[in-house]
Amino acid sequence: MKKYGKIITNAAGRSVPTEINGEEHIPYKGIGKHIPSGRKFAPRIASCANYPADGNKVVASLREALVKAGLRDGMTISTHHHFRDGDLVANTIFDIAHELGVKNLRWFPSASFPCHEPLIRYLEDGTINRIEGSMNGPLGRFCSHGLMQGLGVLRSHGGRYQAVQDGEVQIDIAVIAAPTADPFGNANGVDGPAACGLLGFALADSQYADKVIVVTDNLVPFPCIPWQIHGNYVDHVVVVDKVGLPEKIISGTTQITRSPDRLFIADLTARFCEAAGIVRDGFSYQAGAGGTALSIGIYFSEMLRKNGWKARFIRAGSNKYPVKMLEDGQVDYILDGQTFDLDGVRSMRENPRHVNTSPFTSYNYHGKGNFASMVDVVILGATEVDVSFNANVVTHSDGYLLHGIGGWQNCLFSKCTILPIPLFRDRMPVILDSVTTLCGPGELIDVIVTERGIAINPLRQDLIDRMKNSGLPIRSIHELKDEAEKICGKPDKPLLDDEIVAAIKWVDGTVIDSVRKVIRD
Amino acid sequence: MNKEIKKISTAGNKGKDVRSDCFVTLELTESGGIVIKLESKVTVQYGKANMSLVREILDFYGISDAKVELEDSGALPFILSARMEAAIRQLIDTDKEFLPEFNPANQYHTEKERNRFSRLYLPGNSPKLMINAGIHKPDGVILDLEDAVAFDKKYEARFVVRNALRVLDFYGAERMVRINQLPLGLEDLEYIIPHNVNLVLLPKCEDAQQIIEVNRRIDSIRDTMGIHEPVWIMPIIESAKGVVNCYEIAASAENVVAMAIGLEDYTADLGTLRTEEGTESFFARAKLVIACKAAGIQAIDSVFSDVGDMEALARTVQRSKAMGFNGMGCIHPRQIAVIHENFAPEDKEIEKAMKIYNAFVEATEKGLGVVSLGTKMIDPPVVKRALKVIDLAIATGKLNKNWREEA
Numbered sequence: 049m050k051k052y053g054k055i056i057t058n059a060a061g062r063s064v065p066t067e068i069n070g071e072e073h074i075p076y077k078g079i080g081k082h083i084p085s086g087r088k089f090a091p092r093i094a095s096c097a098n099y100p101a102d103g104n105k106v107v108a109s110l111r112e113a114l115v116k117a118g119l120r121d122g123m124t125i126s127t128h129h130h131f132r133d134g135d136l137v138a139n140t141i142f143d144i145a146h147e148l149g150v151k152n153l154r155w156f157p158s159a160s161f162p163c164h165e166p167l168i169r170y171l172e173d174g175t176i177n178r179i180e181g182s183m184n185g186p187l188g189r190f191c192s193h194g195l196m197q198g199l200g201v202l203r204s205h206g207g208r209y210q211a212v213q214d215g216e217v218q219i220d221i222a223v224i225a226a227p228t229a230d231p232f233g234n235a236n237g238v239d240g241p242a243a244c245g246l247l248g249f250a251l252a253d254s255q256y257a258d259k260v261i262v263v264t265d266n267l268v269p270f271p272c273i274p275w276q277i278h279g280n281y282v283d284h285v286v287v288v289d290k291v292g293l294p295e296k297i298i299s300g301t302t303q304i305t306r307s308p309d310r311l312f313i314a315d316l317t318a319r320f321c322e323a324a325g326i327v328r329d330g331f332s333y334q335a336g337a338g339g340t341a342l343s344i345g346i347y348f349s350e351m352l353r354k355n356g357w358k359a360r361f362i363r364a365g366s367n368k369y370p371v372k373m374l375e376d377g378q379v380d381y382i383l384d385g386q387t388f389d390l391d392g393v394r395s396m397r398e399n400p401r402h403v404n405t406s407p408f409t410s411y412n413y414h415g416k417g418n419f420a421s422m423v424d425v426v427i428l429g430a431t432e433v434d435v436s437f438n439a440n441v442v443t444h445s446d447g448y449l450l451h452g453i454g455g456w457q458n459c460l461f462s463k464c465t466i467l468p469i470p471l472f473r474d475r476m477p478v479i480l481d482s483v484t485t486l487c488g489p490g491e492l493i494d495v496i497v498t499e500r501g502i503a504i505n506p507l508r509q510d511l512i513d514r515m516k517n518s519g520l521p522i523r524s525i526h527e528l529k530d531e532a533e534k535i536c537g538k539p540d541k542p543l544l545d546d547e548i549v550a551a552i553k554w555v556d557g558t559v560i561d562s563v564r565k566v567i568r569d
Numbered sequence: 570m571n572k573e574i575k576k577i578s579t580a581g582n583k584g585k586d587v588r589s590d591c592f593v594t595l596e597l598t599e600s601g602g603i604v605i606k607l608e609s610k611v612t613v614q615y616g617k618a619n620m621s622l623v624r625e626i627l628d629f630y631g632i633s634d635a636k637v638e639l640e641d642s643g644a645l646p647f648i649l650s651a652r653m654e655a656a657i658r659q660l661i662d663t664d665k666e667f668l669p670e671f672n673p674a675n676q677y678h679t680e681k682e683r684n685r686f687s688r689l690y691l692p693g694n695s696p697k698l699m700i701n702a703g704i705h706k707p708d709g710v711i712l713d714l715e716d717a718v719a720f721d722k723k724y725e726a727r728f729v730v731r732n733a734l735r736v737l738d739f740y741g742a743e744r745m746v747r748i749n750q751l752p753l754g755l756e757d758l759e760y761i762i763p764h765n766v767n768l769v770l771l772p773k774c775e776d777a778q779q780i781i782e783v784n785r786r787i788d789s790i791r792d793t794m795g796i797h798e799p800v801w802i803m804p805i806i807e808s809a810k811g812v813v814n815c816y817e818i819a820a821s822a823e824n825v826v827a828m829a830i831g832l833e834d835y836t837a838d839l840g841t842l843r844t845e846e847g848t849e850s851f852f853a854r855a856k857l858v859i860a861c862k863a864a865g866i867q868a869i870d871s872v873f874s875d876v877g878d879m880e881a882l883a884r885t886v887q888r889s890k891a892m893g894f895n896g897m898g899c900i901h902p903r904q905i906a907v908i909h910e911n912f913a914p915e916d917k918e919i920e921k922a923m924k925i926y927n928a929f930v931e932a933t934e935k936g937l938g939v940v941s942l943g944t945k946m947i948d949p950p951v952v953k954r955a956l957k958v959i960d961l962a963i964a965t966g967k968l969n970k971n972w973r974e975e976a
């Protein structure tokens with residue numbers, strides 16, 4: 049099977065393959081332009097006759113569960129990143145597959161982390177054919193060097209749900225690592241020694257996969273409440289000693305930044321939102337877990353307090369800061385996609401206003417709407433931006449794949465998308481003539497905030513008008529780019545091969561860009 | 570240092586936490602041409618540019634055989650050239666300077682009376698902290714050649730500071746350098762006076778003679794270079810002797826525009842400890858303020874060293890302001906806003922000043938000789954003070970420049 053077939057130029061002007069790993073894929077057509085017809089993917093009908101009436105689906109080991117689920121060559125195996133860099137399950141699955149001599153698997157994780165580096169040997173020996181999911185750190189380098197047998201495919205969290213729902217990716221076996229579960233397969237993330245908050249990224253897999261295995265280290269008698277994952281979808285339950293490393297589940301980026309330059313950018317971003325009238329009684333926002341984004345949340349909280357206002361909801365990535373706002377009555381609800389610290393986990397367990405959400409409710413583009421477009425302002429990061437406001441989150445300026453898309457593409461649909469970024473990082477300018485990899489079209493990116501000024505997308509004349517007497521340093525994106533180049537010099541482009549190593553999907557399943565092989569010295 | 574014998578030199582910084590800097594190891598060889606080994610975070614973007622800059626500098630100094638090892642952590646070109654020059658000039662005896670192009674944005678001069686609420690210290694051998702210093706809008710930046718630079722880095726720091734003065738845009742901040750104690754500090758002047766430094770800080774100043782000595786060297790450099798703009802001096806009093814002599818120091822020359830106190834060294838000199846309430850330094854600070862006011866210059870308070878405690882900083886600034894100080898040093902950009910906010914006049918004060926100013930304008934327009942507010946006569950010094958308050962309110966962002974039109 050060829051990694052990819054014919055290349056064409058898509059509506060964003062990027063060269064993309066129309067055939068990937070032997071299947072047809074549709075090139076990007078523009079925002080909201082691809083409207084699919086037909087019906088969703090239909091999983092097989094199951095029958096209670098085939099499952100124990102006492103509800104006990106526990107089997108002795110993950111190996112037994114995988115064998116019972118019919119693990120064989122060429123299957124698609126999915127896992128989830130609720131444990132982030134503390135995941136122990138994905139590596140074990142492929143150890144077992146390797147022992148069983150199974151080949152050519154497609155790994156379909158919701159995200160990968162540096163802890164998955166040991167899988168490189170299975171990519172090398174053919175146990176795994178390719179990864180369709182984020183590729184970070186060592187896996188990103190491996191893929192960027194063109195060493196993966198199949199073509200990588202990167203999707204957003206919403207795009208992953210869409211791909212499963214639409215049948216674009218058919219999962220043979222989903223393995224859901226759960227902090228707490230009962231023998232029937234009901235599971236949640238709020239209880240147990242490895243509590244991680246919620247299991248939203250596994251929802252699509254539980255609903256659509258052919259076989260579903262729940263792995264836990266905290267088996268409780270039926271019923272496991274809340275049942276974030278319904279046992280009615282589950283085939284087998286496996287009990288292990290340790291399902292994840294709790295100390296690594298917590299994200300390292302939950303401290304507000306101490307860097308004066310980042311704080312400066314955060315402050316400028318918050319003042320922009322205030323001057324634009326975005327921060328007001330009843331507003332909503334989403335800010336990620338990075339140091340700058342967290343600081344912006346704190347500035348928002350101060351603005352709410354000063355004015356006696358209350359936010360309606362925060363879309364999160366939660367940690368102690370939004371939780372404090374919820375507990376102080378500064379916000380009505382947290383709509384949470386993943387918890388980043390133990391305060392987030394506790395709040396979700398105890399507070400009915402801290403709601404667990406999934407990529408279906410928040411991000412799926414092939415639904416009857418989603419939450420992302422209702423958020424007043426979203427604060428996101430980027431590795432590169434270009435003068436057309438296009439942005440890149442997956443590759444660095446040296447061409448290497450280093451990050452996943454996460455919910456980033458989905459969030460772009462908010463009413464105002466702001467990227468607070470430094471003008472240059474260690475001499476590397478962030479604003480370029482053209483991004484190395486296109487992940488988000490410029491039409492959806494409204495504002496770039498840097499330490500040397502704020503650029504507003506010319507498409508947002510309303511925001512430009514509102515800033516006229518704000519006293520804030522509004523500049524054109526070209527001016528910002530020129531200033532960075534004056535300081536740093538004009539950077540050379542990375543040396544990239546013509547060979548494609550991965551495809552970037554847009555939220556509707558079309559292919560928006562390709563990642564090229566990095567030429568090594 | 571015997572330049573005849575030394576064949577290998579180094580300059581710069583390296584290590585895990587080093588950013589925006591580089592480390593150069595230079596070996597002069599007998600033959601074999603130029604051999605450059607480059608290790609860089611930004612090889613893809615700037616590898617070629619760095620290689621050609623290294624060659625250009627070697628060529629400038631007439632070096633045709635050398636081994637250069639460059640460990641680059643994203644150094645900007647003016648840092649790379651400062652490091653190369655420092656390495657080269659340790660090995661060959663030359664006065665030739667490899668000067669990066671002077672940024673036209675850095676041609677500005679400063680007024681004697683300008684506000685000096687905040688001045689941000691920047692270690693002279695740490696480029697990372699300099700690059701974005703201006704965005705935080707301190708009234709002044711201090712490129713520090715003295716205490717912030719380790720003894721064995723004093724030489725190479727001069728090239729960094731000189732190049733920073735030429736290249737880095739501090740966005741209107743007063744461009745200051747703290748030189749070393751005399752006599753080493755006199756040599757430092759050669760590296761900064763030709764590059765439009767606005768103000769020189771003289772540390773551990775103990776008598777007026779030192780100011781005269783510094784001025785003599787500054788004037789001789791200005792004469793040679795044909796520089797006409799003045800260079801201001803801010804002596805720092807850091808000892809009992811300095812405190813005793815502080816009026817003479819303040820009044821020693823026309824270009825002394827402000828005088829600062831440095832409490833770490835002063836308390837050490839007294840053999841006491843520095844406390845938040847500051848009993849141990851009260852006399853010295855009070856005397857310094859009086860000396861400055863008597864000499865008609867600004868009094869500048871010591872830095873506040875707990876960068877995490879903004880509330881204690883605010884209290885300290887309020888006390889400084891109440892004593893008559895006009896500004897304070899900062900060691901972290903986050904302190905700048907707190908200092909400005911607390912040196913700014915209070916709302917009540919501004920309101921009153923606006924009323925007085927309006928009455929003054931009205932009286933002038935009507936050709937009246939006497940200004941009055943209600944039934945109260947207003948003396949000229951009160952008007953003068955009101956004008957100062959308004960200027961400060963505008964400078965600290967508490968009052969719009971066009972406040973009279975808006976009313």
